[in-house]
Amino acid sequence: MSVAAAIRTRDAAELPGKRDEDWRWTDLRGLIRALPEPSAPLDETNLAAGPFDLICDDLQVLANGQGAPRIDLAPGETRSVGLRVVAQGSGSHAGRVIVSLAAGARLTLLETYEGDEGSYLAQTSLTVTVAEGAHLERIVLAADGAEGVSVSQAQVELSPGASFAQTVLTSGARRQRLETRVSHPGGHAQVRMDGVYLLAERRHVDITTAVTHEAMHGTTDQLVKGVVRDQARGVFQGKIVVARGADHTDARMGHHALVLSDRAEVDAKPELEIYADDVSCAHGNTVGALDEDALFYARQRGMPEDDARALLTEAFVGEVVERIVHDGARAVAAAWTAARLGR
Template sequence: MSLATALATGDVTQLPSKRDEDWKWTDLRGLLRVLPPPSPAFEGEAPAGPFAALASLPIHVVNASDPVVIRSSSVEPFVVALHFAALGGGSHAATARIEVADGGHLVLLESYEGDAADYVASHELKISLGDKATVERVVLAADGAEGVSVSVADVTLSPGARFSQTVLTDGARRQRIETRVAHPGADAAVRLDSAYLLADKRHADLTTVVEHIGVDGTTAQLTKGVVRDQSRGVFQGRIVVSPGADRTDARMAHNALILSDKAEVDAKPELLIFADDVQCAHGNTIGALDEQALFYAMQRGMPRETARAMLIEAFVGQVIDRIVHDGARDVARAWAADRLRSGS
């Protein structure tokens, strides 16, 4: 069951619901009793997206289109800005396939945009990395407040490949950003980072699954969350170490700040280990802003709200600082600061 299947068939019973373990906090079937009609064809100039100025190849997908195919064999960083926009309401699905050849280097700057209309959008991406290929994926998700959006990326690595990902989102009516990684071991490395910055009644679900199937693989994962008002953040991270995937090094951390009595965070970090000689760990903390740190900042002359904003920005900045591409890191930092200021 998936949103993509429901949109293709028109059958709402194909929507995932709270009865599905991996969707129990992001119930689509209970929300969408009837699927909206297809989104109107977009006419006019496509929105640029936040990364357009950084890209060698900007690609705009508005209210779906023909499947997008990106192939790269460049050994120098090749920068693609892939911008998905949902404008004018309705429902639509989009797909993209990204293939990076052996030794290739791709920077994928991906963004989402939605207007004030009700819409339902499904995005499916297939990303494959050849031997010793390198991909950095940076995602900014700015869906509309009334939008329902699901993005699923299936990532397949080859030996020696490097895949790094940073996802920043401010949520939607319902939003899920899912990443599934087939990890071969064989000196391949994965970094999965994310941050959700939620206010009002917005909902964001960040779900990841990494399956290690061979020896000598590494995964590092860091997620930060900030929720206020009546928003809801969901983090689900699963790392599977399959039989025979010895010498796997996998580490996961999720930390969230709850800034309102009515906000909610649901977290489910999982390690499923079926191999010996591994180094695996996970951590999960959910709480309020550190009052002691706030007190010390105020003792140095800062107004309370200034000190509070500084501490929250530093908390989220630990994720953003790990972005390698300089221009993307600057855009992400400004994007996050804007969301944090508007929510304060």
């Protein structure tokens, strides 16, 4: 079952659903009974400016599945590239992006998902290869429409000595899934995979990640934080696999969420699968409410309750935002977070 296959064949039975373990909290088959007609082409020259347009060296657009963005960096090259994935209307479409970094290259990928108020179904596949000694920082800002269904699926292949850092920031959609799977070769390669989800109304997001450590001396560090209110639903599924022989792996995962209303929901499934002995691995997961003592302290000093809640929530997710290395992207992420929290 796959979203791309369903769009290609226009067969809703191909969509993943709750009987598929990996999709049980993001049931597309139960939601979509008939595939929408193919999306109409978009004229990308009429698009408004994107959030990263002013801080990237060049820009590529995938509009309603049209276009074939390919980002290739030569050995030792350094570049920042904006990738805008745009969905408009009420059709269905799938697109593909290829990213390739040669040895020693450094790329900042500034990726956005932008949707209007149409009830579209969009799927984007990304194939990413990072050669020895290369570095990729991927910042994803997902701003899909409230009625849209959007699925992004990235497959990342690392070489020894490479590094991959990712930060996903999202406000959700009717259904939204942001999936990243990393093949980790060990050999002192490094992975950081972070995320922030800020959900309101009836929006839904599913952040699914998997990192497979295949050999010795690899590190993974993951931190995801979320805030849900109203009738929103956040899903986090994170898996780290340490294969047999991948000794001296250092892998850590943390997921922490605030639930700010009685009807909001968070489903979390952090997993470690360890088949090697000499490793250092840990995971943590918490779901709760704002610290009432901290809220009381702020209000005692004259801060209005709404401002106090926003300030505490911003500080809660700010730990993730501060881990973004690229200065311009970090500033955009901080502004996006403040705006979503009403600051």
